[in-house]
Amino acid sequence: MRAYLPQFELITPTALEDALKLLAREPGQWEPFAGGTDLMVLLEAGKLAHQRFLNIWRLKELHGMEETRENVTLGALTTYTEVQKHETLQREFPLLCRAAAVTGSVATQNRGTLGGNIANASPAADSPPALLVYDAELELLSARGARWVRYAQFHKGYKQMDLAPDELIARIRLPRRANVAPGFSPASWGWHEYYSKVGTRSAQAISKVCFAGAAQMANGRIADIRIALGSVAPTVVRCAKTEEFLRAEEKLTPAAVQKAQEILAGEIAPIDDFRSTARYRRRVAQNLLGEFLGSAVR
Amino acid sequence: MPDAAKVRIAFRVNGSEHIVHAWPMARLLDVLREELRLTGTKEGCGEGECGACAVLLDGALVNSCLVPALHADGASIITIEGVAQGEQLHAVQQAFLEHGGAQCGICTPGMVLAAVNLLEKCPNPTEADIRNGLAGNLCRCTGYMKIFESVVAACKQQR
Numbered sequence: 147m148r149a150y151l152p153q154f155e156l157i158t159p160t161a162l163e164d165a166l167k168l169l170a171r172e173p174g175q176w177e178p179f180a181g182g183t184d185l186m187v188l189l190e191a192g193k194l195a196h197q198r199f200l201n202i203w204r205l206k207e208l209h210g211m212e213e214t215r216e217n218v219t220l221g222a223l224t225t226y227t228e229v230q231k232h233e234t235l236q237r238e239f240p241l242l243c244r245a246a247a248v249t250g251s252v253a254t255q256n257r258g259t260l261g262g263n264i265a266n267a268s269p270a271a272d273s274p275p276a277l278l279v280y281d282a283e284l285e286l287l288s289a290r291g292a293r294w295v296r297y298a299q300f301h302k303g304y305k306q307m308d309l310a311p312d313e314l315i316a317r318i319r320l321p322r323r324a325n326v327a328p329g330f331s332p333a334s335w336g337w338h339e340y341y342s343k344v345g346t347r348s349a350q351a352i353s354k355v356c357f358a359g360a361a362q363m364a365n366g367r368i369a370d371i372r373i374a375l376g377s378v379a380p381t382v383v384r385c386a387k388t389e390e391f392l393r394a395e396e397k398l399t400p401a402a403v404q405k406a407q408e409i410l411a412g413e414i415a416p417i418d419d420f421r422s423t424a425r426y427r428r429r430v431a432q433n434l435l436g437e438f439l440g441s442a443v444r
Numbered sequence: 445m446p447d448a449a450k451v452r453i454a455f456r457v458n459g460s461e462h463i464v465h466a467w468p469m470a471r472l473l474d475v476l477r478e479e480l481r482l483t484g485t486k487e488g489c490g491e492g493e494c495g496a497c498a499v500l501l502d503g504a505l506v507n508s509c510l511v512p513a514l515h516a517d518g519a520s521i522i523t524i525e526g527v528a529q530g531e532q533l534h535a536v537q538q539a540f541l542e543h544g545g546a547q548c549g550i551c552t553p554g555m556v557l558a559a560v561n562l563l564e565k566c567p568n569p570t571e572a573d574i575r576n577g578l579a580g581n582l583c584r585c586t587g588y589m590k591i592f593e594s595v596v597a598a599c600k601q602q603r
Contacts, residue, residue: 149469152447156468156514179512186510187491189469199469203515227504251580252558254492256504257511349579350493 147192154194158201162208162287165200166314170289173311176200180223181257183250184266208261208316216322222261222315226250226273229260237331239320241276241358244341248272251349261315264297267305267381268352270421272343274301274382275358277318278374285317286310294319301381336363340438344430345421353377354422357434361392361442368392368442373435378414378427385413388435398443406439407432453517457482458526466513473497473508475516476523484524484553488582495581498554499523505561507580524553527560535601536560536594545594547585555581559595563602569595 156179159165169176177196179185180203188194202208202223209221211232218234226246229235236243249255249263249272263271264284274297282297286309297318300308309315323332332339340359345351356376362369371392373385388410395402416427450465457480464479476482476499488496490509497508500522501515527534536559539545546552555578562569562577569577574595583591 151467151469154467154469155448156512158514181510182512182515183492183510186471186512190471190490190509201512201514250492251495252561252577253495253498253505253507253580254510257506349576 149189149192149194153197154189155198156201157199158204162205165202165205166287166289166312168200169312169314178202178265178314180259180262181225183254183258184262184268202314208314217319218322219317219319220260221317222264223259224261224318226255226258226260227252229273230255238322239276239280240339241279241341241360242273242320245273245276245343245356245358248343248348254350260318264300264318265307265309265315267301267307269301269304269379269381270352270356270377271382272353272356272376275356275374275376276341277320278382278384279358279360279372280320281372283319283321284315285319286313287316288313292316298384304380332360332362336369337361338363338442340441342434342437344434352421355416355427355430355434357431357438359435359438359442361438363442366397366443368395368398373410373438375414375431377421378416378431380415383414385410387413392439398439403436403439407435410435451514451517453513455516455518456520458521458523464513468512468514470513471509472499472501472506472511472513472516472521475513476508476521482523482525486550486553488550488554493580493582494551495554495558495578496551498557498581500557500561503564505558522557524556527556534560535598536563539594539598539601540591543594543597544590545586547583551581551583551585555583555591559591559598562595563599567602568599 176198179199179201208223212219226249229246230243263273277297283294284297286293338361342357343353344355345353359373361371371389373389376382388406391409392406411428416424418424448468451468454463466475476485486496488494492507492510499508502519536556558578558581566573574592
């Protein structure tokens with residue numbers, strides 16, 4: 147049933163500092179509200195867990211993008227539309243652009259934000275596997291100060307995050323790959339990137355399995371490889387054991403690919419739910435790994 | 445918690461200035477339909493899946509069921525009622541009429557706004573661009589082909 151509207155507060159701080167002070171004064175009382183593409187769905191369904199929301203949508207400190215020699219840093223309120231348009235991201239972090247393009251549809255992409263996608267903490271979210279592949283780091287701000295955490299260590303369990311009640315996700319930092327000079331494409335350094343979202347349709351649908359992979363190839367060998375999946379565990383997962391195995395292989399033989407697929411199955415923990423089954427998800431995750439590796443050596 | 449207080453929201457809708465007082469989490473969709481009586485904007489799913497409630501908010505296509513009206517404070521909005529210039533239909537509207545792009549009509553306002561938005565951002569779309577631009581708008585009548593044909597016809601008309 148639809149929520150009773152007078153119960154809900156949505157207050158707009160004029161500055162980031164005011165927002166952080168309020169979060170510090172009444173920690174856990176105020177839930178940040180950005181583009182609203184997840185929270186408004188819960189409102190209409192009468193399932194919002196909070197009643198008091200902090201409108202951070204217009205805090206300019208949480209918008210914008212910055213490039214240095216080492217990193218590209220995105221404000222947490224960067225929308226999917228902004229991600230897709232950004233030339234440096236297109237060139238150096240194409241998986242993030244691909245993920246943004248298959249998240250919802252145009253109207254969702256204009257409102258949905260990377261920070262919101264992270265804080266919503268759905269294991270089925272589309273951009274987190276790309277963020278994991280790119281070794282993203284998050285800046286968490288509070289009145290106590292700022293700290294940076296590795297995104298790979300941010301999700302602690304289903305909907306559980308390394309985020310204190312008085313903290314806001316402020317920025318997302320993507321390290322530029324060490325051997326890539328700014329302005330050059332990772333592809334010219336042998337990086338092959340692969341993104342696949344399997345769902346009932348490519349737009350709108352929430353994924354049954356989502357796969358992001360990047361492999362640096364040198365003379366037919368894997369020099370570096372990164373693999374992350376969504377919708378196959380209580381959180382999005384980076385598959386370190388599979389990566390480690392593949393890095394050590396001399397050659398990507400069919401036997402090596404099969405062994406990698408077996409290791410991958412041990413690193414994920416899919417479930418049956420209304421979108422798919424554990425069996426289907428495990429099989430598809432393995433098939434996507436096979437397709438990724440096949441396309442990397444081609 | 446005691447009830448929240450209504451908030452003042454000033455915005456421009458289809459070129460006219462409006463001030464409304466709404467609950468902080470009121471949906472833009474409801475404010476447009478119930479306060480301003482602009483009932484051309486439809487509610488389909490109410491969860492951002494169907495696009496029937498699409499409007500342009502500062503030039504960006506949004507689903508008004510997922511936007512708190514508060515986020516429209518100070519903004520400029522175009523609803524389906526503001527797409528035609530007086531009696532002169534927009535090329536997209538004219539094409540929908542001529543090519544059977546509308547049947548029952550529930551999806552049509554959102555579909556037209558998504559198409560108008562697509563042609564503004566991408567005046568010469570490929571078929572893939574059209575399918576992508578309208579991917580968030582569901583139609584249960586037409587089977588989509590007549591809608592895509594209408595958008596193609598509108599592009600030719602605009603050239």
